[in-house]
Amino acid sequence: MSYKLDLSDLRRGGEVSITQQLVDRISAAIEAGEVQPGEKLPPTRELAAQAGVNHLTAARVYRKLAELGYVAASVGRGTFVRALTPASSTARGDDWQAYALPQDEPSYSEQILADTFSLAGRDDVISLAIGWPAPSTYPTDEVARIAADVFEEEGGNALSYLPADGLFDLREQIAARGRTYGYAEDADEVVITSGAQQAIALSAQATLEPGDVAAIESPTFVGMMTALRGTGARVVGVPVDENGFDVDALERLLTRHEVKLVGLQSACQNPTGRNLSEERRQRLAELAVERNFFILEDRVYADMNFEGDFVRSLRELAPAHVLYVNSLSKVVGGGLRAGWVTARGPVRERIAMLKLDNDFHTATLIQHIAARWLATGAYERHVKETIPFYRERRDALLVALERHLAGEYHVDPPAGGHHLWVTLNRPLDERALYAEAARSGVTFTPGGAVTAERRSQTSFRLSYSLLGPEQLDEGVRRLARAIREVRRRARNAIPAGMS
Numbered sequence: 018m019s020y021k022l023d024l025s026d027l028r029r030g031g032e033v034s035i036t037q038q039l040v041d042r043i044s045a046a047i048e049a050g051e052v053q054p055g056e057k058l059p060p061t062r063e064l065a066a067q068a069g070v071n072h073l074t075a076a077r078v079y080r081k082l083a084e085l086g087y088v089a090a091s092v093g094r095g096t097f098v099r100a101l102t103p104a105s106s107t108a109r110g111d112d113w114q115a116y117a118l119p120q121d122e123p124s125y126s127e128q129i130l131a132d133t134f135s136l137a138g139r140d141d142v143i144s145l146a147i148g149w150p151a152p153s154t155y156p157t158d159e160v161a162r163i164a165a166d167v168f169e170e171e172g173g174n175a176l177s178y179l180p181a182d183g184l185f186d187l188r189e190q191i192a193a194r195g196r197t198y199g200y201a202e203d204a205d206e207v208v209i210t211s212g213a214q215q216a217i218a219l220s221a222q223a224t225l226e227p228g229d230v231a232a233i234e235s236p237t238f239v240g241m242m243t244a245l246r247g248t249g250a251r252v253v254g255v256p257v258d259e260n261g262f263d264v265d266a267l268e269r270l271l272t273r274h275e276v277k278l279v280g281l282q283s284a285c286q287n288p289t290g291r292n293l294s295e296e297r298r299q300r301l302a303e304l305a306v307e308r309n310f311f312i313l314e315d316r317v318y319a320d321m322n323f324e325g326d327f328v329r330s331l332r333e334l335a336p337a338h339v340l341y342v343n344s345l346s347k348v349v350g351g352g353l354r355a356g357w358v359t360a361r362g363p364v365r366e367r368i369a370m371l372k373l374d375n376d377f378h379t380a381t382l383i384q385h386i387a388a389r390w391l392a393t394g395a396y397e398r399h400v401k402e403t404i405p406f407y408r409e410r411r412d413a414l415l416v417a418l419e420r421h422l423a424g425e426y427h428v429d430p431p432a433g434g435h436h437l438w439v440t441l442n443r444p445l446d447e448r449a450l451y452a453e454a455a456r457s458g459v460t461f462t463p464g465g466a467v468t469a470e471r472r473s474q475t476s477f478r479l480s481y482s483l484l485g486p487e488q489l490d491e492g493v494r495r496l497a498r499a500i501r502e503v504r505r506r507a508r509n510a511i512p513a514g515m516s
Contacts, residue, residue: 055448143492148435148480181373183209187388199333213344254469261293284319284328288478290431302334413486435482
């Protein structure tokens with residue numbers, strides 16, 4: 018690393034151990050910004066020599082820093098400063114757990130996802146990282162009335178166990194919409210899940226095993242990428258452009274690899290907001306049938322289409338090859354945790370069995386509420402009413418970017434969804450920007466967390482669904498300030514070996 022710690026005044030034989038002194042010294046340097054996010058720390062043997070301690074002591078120092086959340090170790094690569102360091106650390110009696118638990122170092126994507134949720138409720142932080150639906154749009158009065166009706170009419174059955182694949186009434190409502198929009202023919206194709214994320218994870222577990230190759234759009238939804246990687250499969254990125262998932266690039270990939278599964282969002286893609294063109298939709302379905310690979314089609318934003326024609330499901334074209342995933346979370350309310358996957362054949366039965374092993378079934382009361390709400394036709398009314406709300410926020414974020422970052426970025430306005438995909442015209446250190454933005458009171462989703470490959474460009478996702486126009490403007494102002502500060506530091510940095 019370019020910064021060299023001053024370890025000349027370590028107190029040996031004092032009340033504070035050498036190990037703790039080293040931990041305090043390094044963590045203070047990280048918090049002060051003297052050691053930058055993403056920077057590699059010296060190997061343990063080098064730290065041991067510099068501090069005049071043995072190798073085991075140096076290893077304990079790094080292990081303690083990892084437990085406190087300051088660093089992350091990567092086998093074969095070294096120890097690196099985390100993108101976002103903890104706000105504070107206090108001594109607890111549970112340190113032993115780090116040694117007893119199996120080794121499980123979170124990936125960069127998982128760290129970013131955890132940071133996003135942990136910062137979401139802070140009043141001093143404007144989160145441009147979260148694409149949840151706005152609570153002001155929730156149909157709370159309707160849902161409250163339906164919940165009361167469920168208890169009055171169902172009694173104890175509202176809280177009883179259900180089959181693993183879910184409440185038949187809800188599966189029939191989903192199948193009825195599926196017959197109209199091309200993603201299901203029969204209720205027996207549907208498995209109810211606790212949100213779309215569980216549907217994605219179960220589908221990945223049902224189809225992939227270690228050593229398989231899965232292709233995924235890049236950039237992508239972080240939950241899709243972590244679910245596929247969690248199976249032990251090799252995940253390879255395929256670009257997304259103005260016409261959505263690049264099927265030509267996939268065809269080139271198929272000449273080199275036997276792909277088992279392709280994961281994508283075919284409409285209002287997260288994070289670009291792009292739609293899959295009809296020509297590519299047709300060709301991708303043909304390839305799945307020709308090459309016998311699965312398509313995992315995530316449609317959580319598909320109905321939030323602001324511009325252009327509705328994109329029909331891939332499953333309509335290849336029902337035996339497409340696992341269709343959707344939920345009410347992004348359109349109605351994330352807390353409902355009402356999702357589903359439609360499939361047929363042995364893979365559908367495998368998904369249902371995995372659901373049983375995972376959590377028996379999705380909450381019974383939620384399934385009754387969702388079934389009755391869909392039966393009233395409320396879903397279509399709700400989508401129609403909320404699209405102008407989210408379109409206004411998308412436009413406000415585009416205006417804020419032009420006000421505070423004019424000439425510094427590129428963005429293609431999304432066709433729908435809750436996000437913008439922004440690329441800076443001049444690259445900079447992504448992790449340094451992420452940490453500086455958090456210090457400035459704003460968060461975003463860095464591109465490295467949602468792409469399957471290393472990129473030379475600096476891109477990030479900005480989400481607008483939860484914030485009003487004034488908050489969006491202030492968030493972008495803080496982000497622009499963080500960008501300027503990171504660029505200033507980069508200009509003033511002294512190259513290693515020049516001091």
